[in-house]
Each structure stands twice: as C-alpha cells, then as structure tokens.
C-alpha cells in the first residue's frame with residue numbers, strides 16, 4: 001500500500017493519500033478544499049486514479065474537498081450515513097471499501113461527533129478526530145458526547161493490536177503518527193483515568209468554538225459546496 005501524509009497548515013489537518021500501486025487506484029481521506037490542487041497534482045505525478053474520497057466526519061474546522069474532487073475526477077465520495085447526506089456511499093460500521101487491492105474497514109467511533117468514523121487498512125488506522133497523538137477530539141458540539149468518545153476509544157480502538165499505527169486527523173505540535181499501544185500508555189486524557197474522570201476532564205476544557213464552525217459545518221453537510229451568502 002502506498003501511503004502519503006499531507007498537511008494543511010491553516011487548519012492543522014492531515015489528509016492521507018492511500019493507494020494500491022499495482023492497480024493505480026487511490027483514495028483520499030479528509031482532503032481540504034484549499035489543498036485540492038496540491039493533492040490532484042500528487043495523484044497525477046504518481047500515475048494514480050482517484051477512485052474514492054473519504055471523510056472521517058463532518059468537519060467543523062475546514063471545508064472538505066470531497067464534492068469538488070468528485071466533480072473534477074468522477075471519484076465517489078463516502079462518509080458516515082449519519083453525516084453529510086450528499087455522499088455517494090453512506091457508510092455503516094463494519095463496511096469494507098476496496099481501493100484496488102487495499103481494503104479499508106469502516107469502524108464507527110461516535111463521540112467527537114455522532115458521525116465519526118475510523119478507517120483501518122491492515123495495521124494502519126486513520127482516526128480522524130476520535131484519537132489524536134496524546135489527545136482526542138473535543139466532544140462539545142455536533143452531537144458530541146464525552147462518554148461515547150471514551151467508549152469508542154477504549155473499547156473499540158484500544159481493542160486493536162497495540163502495534164497498530166495511529167494516523168490522526170490533526171496535530172497542533174508537529175507530531176505525525178503514534179500507535180495504539182503508545183496512546184494506551186501515554187495519552188494524558190485516557191491513561192490511568194476512569195470513564196468518569198475522562199468525562200469530567202472533557203467537560204472542563206472550555207475551548208472556544210472552532211474558527212470556521214459556522215461556515216464549515218453547513219458546507220461539509222453539502223460535501224464542500226460553498227454556502228450562499230445571506
């Protein structure tokens with residue numbers, strides 16, 4: 001499997017290019033609207049065909065490139081059935097997606113948002129905002145629920161083999177990846193804390209709303225279409 005990690009500095013978002021070099025089939029996970037030229041150029045340079053565009057959830061901090069990439073390349077878009085109604089393939093827990101010879105397993109991990117998904121390809125796990133390196137996504141809007149987030153991380157993701165590589169949806173300190181075992185041991189929001197302690201901690205974060213919440217959420221529910229000014 002070919003894997004590239006791409007970064008959007010403005011929103012600290014990671015986009016992942018996953019491809020099967022033999023067939024040339026490729027998928028993008030969490031592409032950012034402003035970075036679509038960069039991503040398409042890379043796909044072309046690597047002689048790949050974009051077949052699938054995946055979003056881990058309806059993002060609040062950037063606008064997805066999914067709709068634009070679908071229009072430009074004919075790629076199919078996929079995300080949770082509980083998220084944007086505009087996707088071609090509404091996904092449920094346990095679904096399997098094929099990108100050439102690469103198989104991506106869909107794992108529902110509600111909590112950051114009610115539509116959050118992770119995607120697993122063998123021992124590589126794309127965690128969106130559910131599990132970050134030494135952190136996790138907030139759970140205070142878009143039907144987020146700290147208890148549900150704790151269950152998704154500790155009962156679902158932490159049940160995966162400890163050597164599973166974690167590729168997060170964001171990082172704000174320059175870290176690029178981790179492992180499930182590392183996060184079990186060192187994630188300060190989870191290690192040595194009870195479910196109740198985690199919920200209390202998440203409820204006390206007091207974070208300001210994401211900068212682009214009012215624009216990004218409606219746009220992303222329309223697969224990245226620019227909202228009409230009113």
Ligand SMILES: [Fe+2]
Pocket residue numbers: 057058059060061112129137
């Ligand atoms: Fe998010």
